[in-house]
Amino acid sequence: ESRASKSFQAIPQRHTHRGAYDADREIPEQIPALMQREVPQSPPMRLFLFTGRTMHPLAQLIVSATRAIVADRQMSKDNARWFRINQEAIEQCRDGLTLDANVTAPLANFAAKLFPPSAERAGRHWLRDTEKVHVGTAPLLGMIAVRDLYARPTALCVGRLWQRLHLLLTAHDIAAQPLNQPVERVD
Numbered sequence: 724e725s726r727a728s729k730s731f732q733a734i735p736q737r738h739t740h741r742g743a744y745d746a747d748r749e750i751p752e753q754i755p756a757l758m759q760r761e762v763p764q765s766p767p768m769r770l771f772l773f774t775g776r777t778m779h780p781l782a783q784l785i786v787s788a789t790r791a792i793v794a795d796r797q798m799s800k801d802n803a804r805w806f807r808i809n810q811e812a813i814e815q816c817r818d819g820l821t822l823d824a825n826v827t828a829p830l831a832n833f834a835a836k837l838f839p840p841s842a843e844r845a846g847r848h849w850l851r852d853t854e855k856v857h858v859g860t861a862p863l864l865g866m867i868a869v870r871d872l873y874a875r876p877t878a879l880c881v882g883r884l885w886q887r888l889h890l891l892l893t894a895h896d897i898a899a900q901p902l903n904q905p906v907e908r909v910d
Contacts, residue, residue, distance in 0.1 A: 726760075730890035737889055740898035741852075742827040744860040750774070754895060758865070761887045766877045768884065771866045781866060782858040788904035789853040793846035798907070803842035808835075857902060864902075872909065 755772050762770045773781055792798045805819040813821055826832040840848065858864065867884060869877050885901060892899045 726891070729894040730887065733890045733894040737893040739824060739900045741825050741857070741900060742898075743856050744862060744898065746860060746862075748862070750863050750897065751895065754892070754897065755863075757891060757895075758888055761884060761891060763880060763884065766869070766874070766880055768867055768869045768877070768881060770884070770888075771868060773864045773866075774862065778858070778861070778864045781864045782861075784905050785858050785864075785902050786850075786854045788908045789850050791908055792904060793850050799842055799846050803845065806845065808839045853902070853904070857900065872906070 758772065759770055762768060792802060807813045807816055807819045807821050813819075822832050822835050826835055865888075867881050869881060871877055889899055
């Protein structure tokens with residue numbers, strides 16, 4: 724069966740994972756090589772993958788970027804504008820972040836819908852989850868690197884690469900999520 728066919732079949736199962744990763748489950752040995760095969764030759768870009776202790780510098784970069792976003796009053800305010808608390812906002816805007824996708828504990832999700840958190844409180848939770856859950860339990864971190872961060876055609880190709888990687892991981896029953904906080908801070 725072709726890679727394209729497996730990726731196509733994975734589309735309905737794909738979702739952004741915001742919870743803790745299973746510490747008892749290892750990434751199969753062939754996955755990094757399969758991920759590297761997805762990287763296009765043009766435009767030039769590289770995929771860096773980190774496991775074990777080699778993840779620490781990237782994990783710290785992601786956490787420190789999240790901390791900086793939360794501490795930056797304007798960025799925090801702008802970030803909060805993307806959060807869709809109720810179904811009406813979700814249907815009207817059809818973009819942004821939702822409680823159902825970001826608050827994995829059912830009771831906490833229910834409480835947040837009844838009593839939406841302030842931007843400050845949501846930021847504190849996001850920072851805690853980024854450090855303790857998202858990078859704190861991840862068995863693998865990756866980074867897509869390009870020469871020109873602001874070249875729009877390259878940015879589109881990076882987005883396509885992320886989608887192919889996400890589908891590949893989904894096809895192998897591996898959860899994933901993008902953590903783009905360092906890129907947000909660059910902007």
